[in-house]
Amino acid sequence: xxxxxxxxxxxxxxxxxxxxxxxxxxxxxxxxxxxxxxxxxxxxxxxxxxxxxxxxxxxxxxxxxxxxxxxxxxxxxxxxxxxxxxxxxxxxxxxxxxxxxxxxxxxxxxxxxxxxxxxxxxxxxxxxxxxxxxxxxxxxxxxxxxxxxxxxxxxxxxxxxxxxxxxxxxxxxxxxxxxxxxxxxxxxxxxxxxxxxxxxxxxxxxxxxxxxxxxxxxxxxxxxxxxxxxxxxxxxxxxxxxxxxxxxxxxxxxxxxxxxxxxxx
Amino acid sequence: xxxxxxxxxxxxxxxxxxxxxxxxxxxxxxxxxxxxxxxxxxxxxxxxxxxxxxxxxxxxxxxxxxxxxxxxxxxxxxxxxxxxxxxxxxxxxxxxxxxxxxxxxxxxxxxxxxxxxxxxxxxxxxxxxxxxxxxxxxxxxxxxxxxxxxxxxxxxxxxxxxxxxxxxxxxxxxxxxxxxxxxxxxxxxxxxxxxxxxxxxxxxxxxxxxxxxxxxxxxxxxxxxxxxxxxxxxxxxxxxxxxxxxxxxxxxxxxxxxxxxxx
Numbered sequence: 001x002x003x004x005x006x007x008x009x010x011x012x013x014x015x016x017x018x019x020x021x022x023x024x025x026x027x028x029x030x031x032x033x034x035x036x037x038x039x040x041x042x043x044x045x046x047x048x049x050x051x052x053x054x055x056x057x058x059x060x061x062x063x064x065x066x067x068x069x070x071x072x073x074x075x076x077x078x079x080x081x082x083x084x085x086x087x088x089x090x091x092x093x094x095x096x097x098x099x100x101x102x103x104x105x106x107x108x109x110x111x112x113x114x115x116x117x118x119x120x121x122x123x124x125x126x127x128x129x130x131x132x133x134x135x136x137x138x139x140x141x142x143x144x145x146x147x148x149x150x151x152x153x154x155x156x157x158x159x160x161x162x163x164x165x166x167x168x169x170x171x172x173x174x175x176x177x178x179x180x181x182x183x184x185x186x187x188x189x190x191x192x193x194x195x196x197x198x199x200x201x202x203x204x205x206x207x208x209x210x211x212x213x214x215x216x217x218x219x220x221x222x223x224x225x226x227x228x229x230x231x232x233x234x235x236x237x238x239x240x241x242x243x244x245x246x247x248x249x250x251x252x253x254x255x256x257x258x259x260x261x262x263x264x265x
Numbered sequence: 266x267x268x269x270x271x272x273x274x275x276x277x278x279x280x281x282x283x284x285x286x287x288x289x290x291x292x293x294x295x296x297x298x299x300x301x302x303x304x305x306x307x308x309x310x311x312x313x314x315x316x317x318x319x320x321x322x323x324x325x326x327x328x329x330x331x332x333x334x335x336x337x338x339x340x341x342x343x344x345x346x347x348x349x350x351x352x353x354x355x356x357x358x359x360x361x362x363x364x365x366x367x368x369x370x371x372x373x374x375x376x377x378x379x380x381x382x383x384x385x386x387x388x389x390x391x392x393x394x395x396x397x398x399x400x401x402x403x404x405x406x407x408x409x410x411x412x413x414x415x416x417x418x419x420x421x422x423x424x425x426x427x428x429x430x431x432x433x434x435x436x437x438x439x440x441x442x443x444x445x446x447x448x449x450x451x452x453x454x455x456x457x458x459x460x461x462x463x464x465x466x467x468x469x470x471x472x473x474x475x476x477x478x479x480x481x482x483x484x485x486x487x488x489x490x491x492x493x494x495x496x497x498x499x500x501x502x503x504x505x506x507x508x509x510x511x512x513x514x515x516x517x518x519x520x521x522x523x524x525x526x527x528x
Contacts, residue, residue, distance in 0.1 A: 014346030015358060018339055018402065022361050025399040029376030030364070036379055084273055087266050094517070099270060101509055106277055108505045109284070111460055112481040113498045116490050117280030120295045124283070140277065193367070201371040203463065208485055218371050218463070225375060225467070230382070237375050241368070248367050 033241065036234030049235030059220055059236065066217040067243075069131075069206075070199035073138040074146075077195050078188065080139065081146035085187070086180075088147070089154035100151065103144045111141065115208050129211050137209040138199050145194035153187030154180070189251045197244055281502060288495035295490060309493040318493055321480040325459055328390070328476060332397035333454035339398065340405025341447050345439065347406065348413040362407070365400045373400050374467030381468065388470025396468040397458045404457065405450035412446035413439075 040046045053059050084103075088096040106114065118137045122129055161183065165175045203218035217240065224233035283295070288306070292299040309318075347358045365373050377396045381388050420442070424434035462478035469479055484491050 011345055011349040014342050015350060015354075016346070018343030018346070018406075019358070019361075021339065021398075021402070022364075025377065025380070025395065026361065026364050029380040030368075030372075032379040032383060033372070033376050080273065084270055087270055091267075098513065099274070101513070102274055103277065105502075105506065105509065106281055107456065107460055109281055109498050109502050110477055110481060111462060112478065112485055113284065113490070113494060114280055116295065116485060117284045120283050120287070121280050140280075143273075143277075197367075197369050201369045201463075203371065204482055204485070221371060221375065222463075222466070225378065230379065233375065234379065237372055241372060244367055244369065244372070 030241070033234045033237050036231050037238040038235075040231055049232050050239075052232060053235060053239065062215055062220050063217050063239070065214075066200045069134065069138070069216065070196050072135050073142065073199045074192055074196045076135060076139045077143050077146040077191065081143050081191065082150055082188075085147045085150035085154055088151050089157075093155075096151070096155075100148065103147055107144065112204065112208070114141070115205050119208060129209060130213065131210070133209045134206055134214055137205065138202075141202075141205070142195040142198060145198075146191035149190035149194070150184055150187040153184045157183050193247065193251050196247060200243070201240065281498075284495050285499045285502070288499040291492070293492055295495065305492050306496045309496045317475065318480060318491060318497070321475040321477050322497070324390070324475065325477040328393055328397060329455050329458035331394050332401055332458045333451050335394075336398045336401035336405050336454050337447055337451040340402040340450060341409050341443065343402070344406045344409035344413060344443070344446075348410060362403045364403075366403050370400065370461065370463035371467075374464040377464070378467040387472065388468055389472045389474050392468045392470065393465055393474070393476070396464050397461065400461070400464060401454035401458055404453045405447070408450035408453060409443050409446040412443040416442045 037049055038045060038047070040048060088099055091099075109117075115137060118133070118140060119129065122133050122136075127133065157180070161179050162175055165179045170178065200216060201218040201221075202216060203222045206214050206216040207219065217236075221233055221236045221240070224230075224236060287295055287298070289301055289303065290297075290299050291302045291304050343358075343362075347355055347362075350358060368376075374396070377392070377399065378388075381392050386392060416439070420438050421434055424438045425431070429437065459477075462482065465476050465478055466482065469476070475483075481490070481494060484494070
């Protein structure tokens with residue numbers, strides 16, 4: 001048998017269909033973003049798209065503002081989600097599985113319908129729509145993605161670590177900050193990845209929650225693509241890709257230390 | 266401590282409760298109670314009146330089922346392949362696999378939009394399905410891979426030693442081992458496909474095709490929500506809720522039976 005035949009006889013070759021699929025539908029499209037970002041309408045090389053971004057305070061401001069909102073949303077999700085994940089991880093597994101299910105269930109109602117219902121909720125309690133509603137809505141949409149990975153790491157954690165720390169005289173405050181929290185770091189990092197970037201890139205939701213008063217970066221990109229400004233839209237996408245790459249590098253650094261814990265899903 | 270969980274759940278479910286409550290009133294605007302009525306349910310089921318909404322609904326389900334099925338097959342085959350790769354290639358493939366997850370839907374949507382535009386492909390049903398397969402498959406791979414890792418590697422070899430062909434060994438040994446991963450991957454794919462909005466918007470083209478998401482988006486931009494969306498969301502939610510409860514009860518029963526047997 002020659003090498004080629006051997007390759008097709010082994011199960012390694014089973015990667016091939018997906019590899020080809022990924023090249024066509026993942027890698028080439030990403031390269032196209034780069035190509036479009038660095039060219040103009042006529043296909044000539046140019047840096048104008050990026051110059052436009054840095055010269056126009058509007059797009060720039062939206063970008064920075066979106067990062068701010070995303071940071072607040074992420075912090076909110078950690079503060080509210082961590083205790084929930086902790087309580088769940090200490091409960092009986094059949095019970096916590098049901099509760100986890102209940103946290104994920106609302107995702108089956110279309111995200112836009114949920115958002116409009118949140119607006120109705122604010123109207124009902126006569127709360128003003130604006131930044132507060134925006135952050136509430138974002139936390140509401142993304143908190144399941146924070147709870148689940150943290151719960152996973154906490155649940156897998158060996159409880160003898162906690163007992164050992166207690167035996168060695170640590171008080172409950174010390175046990176949490178010196179043992180539990182560091183060990184749950186991979187889950188938190190996964191959670192941050194699942195919350196931070198999606199918050200920046202969502203579009204339509206922010207507009208609905210603030211009566212069109214606040215716009216996030218995702219909307220800026222979408223508007224440009226919609227108005228056939230593909231090259232500028234691609235440049236904005238590329239800027240976001242850099243941010244994604246930066247955050248995922250940070251998270252893979254954190255994760256490689258404790259490979260086994262956490263995990264996205 | 267448990268109360269905290271329930272308060273959080275109460276908050277999460279408040280908007281959904283509002284949708285369900287207001288599906289029983291005729292009012293055009295969500296949040297305006299004009300007395301109990303089942304009229305919205307009637308007009309939702311009367312397909313002539315809300316033809317486009319029902320069409321959007323059917324498209325959403327069709328896209329989700331096709332995309333989830335294809336990505337479950339593609340992803341499971343890929344997972345078996347990736348599992349058998351050497352460490353370095355496995356890492357590389359694992360990275361390629363996470364790209365669509367990390368990118369988020371808007372980048373995936375725009376990149377695919379640019380691909381279809383560059384190739385001169387008219388966007389419609391097929392392009393949406395292809396796009397959904399693109400972002401669903403990674404989740405299938407991630408749910409199947411752990412199953413392969415947990416599998417006893419000698420099982421496959423044993424099957425071969427006992428005279429099974431590689432094909433038989435696959436069907437009788439590997440597939441049953443990874444089936445739970447395939448099923449959860451399929452359900453996950455179905456869920457994210459139905460909930461997707463951003464990728465669909467960029468790949469749906471302008472041939473008049475609508476999914477539930479794009480329908481609602483167009484609706485919301487006009488300033489309101491078609492009142493029939495309330496009963497529709499309520500029905501979808503209740504159906505899923507009941508399915509999950511039934512599934513949960515069944516697995517609980519199975520576990521009980523198993524534990525009785527071992528005793």
